[in-house]
Amino acid sequence: MDAAEDRKDIEAVLAGSTEAFNHLVKRYQRPVYYLALRMLRVPEDADDVTQKTFVKAYRALSGFRFESSFKTWLCAIAINLCRTELMKTKRPTEELSDRISDGGFEERQAAEERAYQKAHLEAALERLPPRQKEVVALRIYQEMPFKDIAKVLKSTETAVKVNFHHAMKSLRDWIQKKVHHEPL
Amino acid sequence: MNPCDPYRDRLAAFAPEGEEDRDLARHLEACPACRSEFQSYLALTEELKELNLPDPGDLYFQAQAKAIARQIAEEGRAGRSQRRWWAPSLALAAAVVLLFIGFSRFRETPRISEPEWREALQFLSEEEGVLDPEPGLGLEDLSPEQLERLATNIEQRLQQGDEGDLPEDSGDWDELSGPELDRLLQRLNETSSRRQHEA
Numbered sequence: 212m213d214a215a216e217d218r219k220d221i222e223a224v225l226a227g228s229t230e231a232f233n234h235l236v237k238r239y240q241r242p243v244y245y246l247a248l249r250m251l252r253v254p255e256d257a258d259d260v261t262q263k264t265f266v267k268a269y270r271a272l273s274g275f276r277f278e279s280s281f282k283t284w285l286c287a288i289a290i291n292l293c294r295t296e297l298m299k300t301k302r303p304t305e306e307l308s309d310r311i312s313d314g315g316f317e318e319r320q321a322a323e324e325r326a327y328q329k330a331h332l333e334a335a336l337e338r339l340p341p342r343q344k345e346v347v348a349l350r351i352y353q354e355m356p357f358k359d360i361a362k363v364l365k366s367t368e369t370a371v372k373v374n375f376h377h378a379m380k381s382l383r384d385w386i387q388k389k390v391h392h393e394p395l
Numbered sequence: 396m397n398p399c400d401p402y403r404d405r406l407a408a409f410a411p412e413g414e415e416d417r418d419l420a421r422h423l424e425a426c427p428a429c430r431s432e433f434q435s436y437l438a439l440t441e442e443l444k445e446l447n448l449p450d451p452g453d454l455y456f457q458a459q460a461k462a463i464a465r466q467i468a469e470e471g472r473a474g475r476s477q478r479r480w481w482a483p484s485l486a487l488a489a490a491v492v493l494l495f496i497g498f499s500r501f502r503e504t505p506r507i508s509e510p511e512w513r514e515a516l517q518f519l520s521e522e523e524g525v526l527d528p529e530p531g532l533g534l535e536d537l538s539p540e541q542l543e544r545l546a547t548n549i550e551q552r553l554q555q556g557d558e559g560d561l562p563e564d565s566g567d568w569d570e571l572s573g574p575e576l577d578r579l580l581q582r583l584n585e586t587s588s589r590r591q592h593e594a
Contacts, residue, residue, distance in 0.1 A: 229467055236460050244459070248448050258459060265463045269470065333446055351443045357408065372408040379407035379436055386439070 217281040224272055232272075236265050239282055242353055243289050249348040250293040252337075260296060264289040279362045286353065287363040290345055297341070328386075335385040343378035346371055399429050407436045 217238075223231035243264050248257035267288050268275075275284055339347065342364070349355045349363060357375070361368045402422050406429060409419055423430050 229464065232467055233460060233464055236463050237456075240456055240459060240463075244451075244456070245448055254449070254451065261459060262463050262466065266466050266470070269467050328442075329446060332442055336443070336446070347443070351440060373404070376404050376407040379439060382443070383435060383439055 214280060218277065221272060221275065221277075221281065224269070232265075232269055235268075235281065239285055240265070242282065243285055246286060246289050246348055246353060247293055249352055250290070250344065251296055256296055260289060260292045263292050267292075279359060282353075283355070283359045283362050286349065286355070287365075290349075290363060294341070332382070332386065335382050338385075339378050339381060343374050343381070346374045347378050350375055399426060402426075402429055403432070406433045409433060409436075 217235065220231040220234045224235070240261060244257055244261045247260040247264075248254060251257050251260065264285060268285055271288075275281070279287075336344065336347065345364060346360060349360045350357070355363070357368045357371050360366075360371045364371065399422075402419055405416060405419050409416055409423075423433055
């Protein structure tokens with residue numbers, strides 16, 4: 212992602228070009244959509260949040276001060292909208308047992324085992340506290356540096372790293388429990 | 396104290412390239428236990444990355460971009476048609492709405508108190524049309540959804556006319572915390588007073 216290109220498009224939008232805003236949308240709609248989908252899990256909701264994110268960004272663009280990257284700024288808007296969405300719908304936390312059928316781990320074929328591991332990790336990710344989940348989504352899936360994540364979440368770099376550490380440790384512990392066949 | 400203790404909490408967030416933690420990098424070279432733990436986090440990171448989300452495809456994203464472009468175009472048209480009658484006292488309207496929102500949220504009363512809504516109604520009657528899209532309705536008659544639309548409407552106009560009135564470049568009014576809302580109210584009231592004085 213080219214910051215100079217973003218700046219050029221943003222300045223063009225502010226000068227009245229809606230076409231330039233389309234460039235920004237096309238450049239960032241996928242990361243925003245996947246961030247929202249990672250947070251909300253429902254494609255329709257992720258789509259809604261993505262659209263709202265860009266409309267809000269358009270409205271507030273004149274307030275963008277280039278103190279962070281445009282992507283960081285968009286992610287901050289998207290995260291706020293996801294939080295609102297999550298508060299509105301109050302999704303129940305799925306239990307692992309809802310997603311993973313019982314049965315002997317050993318008897319499964321290799322493909323099934325892989326699917327099982329993925330489902331387990333997916334479910335473990337779902338169980339993270341909201342802030343830790345946000346940090347993981349931004350760090351792992353958006354590959355964002357910690358200092359940018361701190362900007363998105365209006366936090367400090369240290370706090371973000373601590374959250375990330377706790378998240379990774381919890382995930383690893385859950386996986387290890389799985390390996391030892393302990394109940395979750 | 397275990398010499399590894401100061402490092403353990405930094406392992407998950409450590410990136411061998413790009414981000415600096417030379418002290419930890421040196422420790423990892425010397426300590427097999429921490430190195431092994433660090434590698435377990437790297438493996439976990441890779442596993443997490445493999446949790447792919449379904450790709451809705453290019454056509455989906457094209458349609459999404461078009462939908463966004465349509466909304467932006469509509470906003471632009473609405474902005475142009477509204478700018479003509481955009482009143483300098485709009486900040487006062489916003490302040491009134493925000494007062495309503497503030498009162499209803501933080502005092503947990505569903506309706507604005509009488510002095511405020513009387514003032515609001517008086518303002519509405521003097522500035523007919525300012526609070527579209529609900530002409531003829533008093534603030535006290537608005538449902539939360541109507542109020543939200545109204546707040547959004549005013550927010551757009553404020554941003555088109557005077558961005559300086561909004562404190563957060565990405566914030567939504569309904570996402571503001573109590574102190575943030577207080578600050579915004581204060582700013583809007585100051586703006587309103589200043590504009591009245593200038594008028």
